[in-house]
Amino acid sequence: MSLDASLLSHCHAIVHRIAPELRGVHIVPDSVFEGLAMPPDCRGFAIESEHLTFDISERLPEHTSTSPVIVLCPNAIREDSSDDAFRDGVMSVLLHEAAHLLPRPVAAGRISPPDFSYLDCAAVRARLDERRAKAIALPEPSPDAEDAVHGWRFLRRVCHLWSRARLAGWDVPTAGLLGNSFWYCSQEAHWVMSLFSELVRLRNATFCEIESTEPPKEFMSMWQHALSTFYRFRGTQT
Numbered sequence: 685m686s687l688d689a690s691l692l693s694h695c696h697a698i699v700h701r702i703a704p705e706l707r708g709v710h711i712v713p714d715s716v717f718e719g720l721a722m723p724p725d726c727r728g729f730a731i732e733s734e735h736l737t738f739d740i741s742e743r744l745p746e747h748t749s750t751s752p753v754i755v756l757c758p759n760a761i762r763e764d765s766s767d768d769a770f771r772d773g774v775m776s777v778l779l780h781e782a783a784h785l786l787p788r789p790v791a792a793g794r795i796s797p798p799d800f801s802y803l804d805c806a807a808v809r810a811r812l813d814e815r816r817a818k819a820i821a822l823p824e825p826s827p828d829a830e831d832a833v834h835g836w837r838f839l840r841r842v843c844h845l846w847s848r849a850r851l852a853g854w855d856v857p858t859a860g861l862l863g864n865s866f867w868y869c870s871q872e873a874h875w876v877m878s879l880f881s882e883l884v885r886l887r888n889a890t891f892c893e894i895e896s897t898e899p900p901k902e903f904m905s906m907w908q909h910a911l912s913t914f915y916r917f918r919g920t921q922t
């Protein structure tokens with residue numbers, strides 16, 4: 685199985701169904717950005733609208749779009765999974781990256797895309813490339829930092845996305861949802877179970893509404909436990 689047009693359109697259908705806030709999101713294979721500096725060794729990544737530099741957006745199907753992008757890396761996904769499990773791998777990376785792009789206001793007005801055509805020159809491209817390479821090399825904030833990329837808020841979002849995909853009839857596995865950054869966490873299914881009541885109750889809520897409510901105590905106590913594992917391990921590494 686490959687990341688062909690049919691699988692990509694399936695990915696779009698799922699994301700639009702389970703997170704309408706992401707309508708318009710681009711979902712593309714990493715080959716679209718061949719030659720640009722991109723995060724190495726990963727199964728996928730997300731690019732927020734404000735990071736859509738000219739050299740990225742010009743490679744998208746609608747190059748004037750200001751929608752965010754989910755990039756899937758089929759070769760890395762295939763390395764991590766058998767051929768039969770390739771589709772499952774794509775689904776888990778898809779939900780993981782979608783969670784990085786949430787929450788976002790539903791009624792956010794679209795900003796007119798700026799006209800970058802006059803900037804289309806080698807010097808600008810080189811500078812953008814250098815800036816992105818530096819951003820990629822920055823260490824990820826600790827999981828309990830306010831700006832954590834893979835903190836408990838992300839974990840909660842990805843569980844909601846998984847649950848909605850299941851409620852909508854898609855057979856999406858929990859394995860791989862958290863990605864490698866959550867090595868210190870319990871199994872994915874445990875997080876889903878700790879959020880079970882709100883996964884059902886808030887299934888029609890926007891992600892902004894979800895984040896305005898307190899998560900279940902069980903979920904937060906699992907998170908505190910996971911964090912202590914993280915710090916215990918990190919302590920032995922220094």
Ligand SMILES: [Zn+2]
Binds near residue numbers: 780784834863865
């Ligand atoms: Zn991630």
